[in-house]
Amino acid sequence: MGNFGAILQKELKSYLVSPIAYVVGAVFLLVSGFFFRNMVMQFNMYCMTYIQQAQRYGGQLPQLNLNEIVVNGFFGLMSFISLFIVPLLTMRLIAEEKKTGTIELLMTSPVSNVQTILGKFVSCFLLYTIIVGLTGFLMLILEVYGNPDWGPILSAYGGVLLMGGAFVAVGVFASSLTENQIVAAVLSFAALLIFWVIGWSANFAGPTMGKVLTYLSLIEHIGDFQKGIIDTKDVIFYLSFMFFSLFLTLTVMESRRWRK
Numbered sequence: 001m002g003n004f005g006a007i008l009q010k011e012l013k014s015y016l017v018s019p020i021a022y023v024v025g026a027v028f029l030l031v032s033g034f035f036f037r038n039m040v041m042q043f044n045m046y047c048m049t050y051i052q053q054a055q056r057y058g059g060q061l062p063q064l065n066l067n068e069i070v071v072n073g074f075f076g077l078m079s080f081i082s083l084f085i086v087p088l089l090t091m092r093l094i095a096e097e098k099k100t101g102t103i104e105l106l107m108t109s110p111v112s113n114v115q116t117i118l119g120k121f122v123s124c125f126l127l128y129t130i131i132v133g134l135t136g137f138l139m140l141i142l143e144v145y146g147n148p149d150w151g152p153i154l155s156a157y158g159g160v161l162l163m164g165g166a167f168v169a170v171g172v173f174a175s176s177l178t179e180n181q182i183v184a185a186v187l188s189f190a191a192l193l194i195f196w197v198i199g200w201s202a203n204f205a206g207p208t209m210g211k212v213l214t215y216l217s218l219i220e221h222i223g224d225f226q227k228g229i230i231d232t233k234d235v236i237f238y239l240s241f242m243f244f245s246l247f248l249t250l251t252v253m254e255s256r257r258w259r260k
Contacts, residue, residue: 003111007119011093015127020092024085025131035077036138039070066146067153071139072226075156078132079222082164083196087188089127090171091181093120094249098179113253117246121172128164132157152228159225162238163218167192169245176252192218 015021043066097103106116136157142148174188175181199217202210214220218241221234 004115004119007111007116008123011120011123012126014092015123018092020088021127024088025127025134028081028085028131029134031081032074032078032135033138036070036074036135039073040142043069066142067149070142071148071153071156074138075160075226076222078135078160079163079219082128082132082160082167083192084189085131086128086164086167087171087174087185087192089124090168090175090188091185092175093124093172094175094253095179095181095184099181113250117172117249117253121168121242121246124168124171125165128168129161132160132164149228152226155228155230156226158230159222159234162225162235163222166218166238166241166245169242169249170195173245173249173252176249 046069094103097106139148139153143150170191171184171188174191175184177187178184195216195218197217199214199220202213205213215237221237224231224234
């Protein structure tokens with residue numbers, strides 16, 4: 001645990017002194033805030049239209065659902081933005097060690113590969129959690145001016161974090177494959193994009209293969225979280241995705257040690 005803590009502390013300090021974390025976080029919050037504003041304005045336009053129709057034609061119109069129009073769209077957007085920002089956060093984790101030669105020190109130190117990988121993974125996941133958590137003030141704005149259902153909001157945050165953890169794990173694996181950070185980011189983004197859109201191919205595959213492709217799609221498992229439903233099937237999927245990606249990273253690291 002001591003070695004793991006040392007790696008975790010080292011990686012967190014690296015993020016704090018590097019501009020990449022601040023730039024990525026700022027871009028994430030600015031883009032999220034911009035689209036959140038647009039979604040809220042769209043919701044207000046819908047409300048005004050409904051009021052005008054009620055005054056013109058009379059009768060009681062169905063009430064608009066703030067969660068369906070604003071909250072669900074916002075969390076879907078956050079998941080999509082994460083597809084771009086997580087590779088930027090993970091690209092240096094192992095690739096930089098390889099480029100600077102410090103990977104050799106890690107290989108010969110008492111720190112195990114498992115501790116190294118977990119330390120790097122957890123540090124990046126914590127940073128991602130902080131960035132996502134900062135969007136909470138937008139939900140507080142909804143609470144002040146609206147009446148959102150907090151159950152789906154909290155479960156949606158849980159879903160975004162689980163998906164983000166899967167993204168980070170893939171990014172760590174991609175970073176272990178090369179010493180070039182740009183290549184690592186591109187590999188990570190490409191892999192995530194494939195697992196993002198793989199479900200779209202289900203319509204062109206057979207029934208069995210279609211179900212497999214749908215299950216492997218990262219986006220297919222986030223919908224229930226946005227509805228306030230926490231299905232163990234979805235939780236297990238994301239945790240398994242993390243475990244498998246980190247296991248592949250361990251395999252790459254161990255193979256390097258064997259070659260030495």
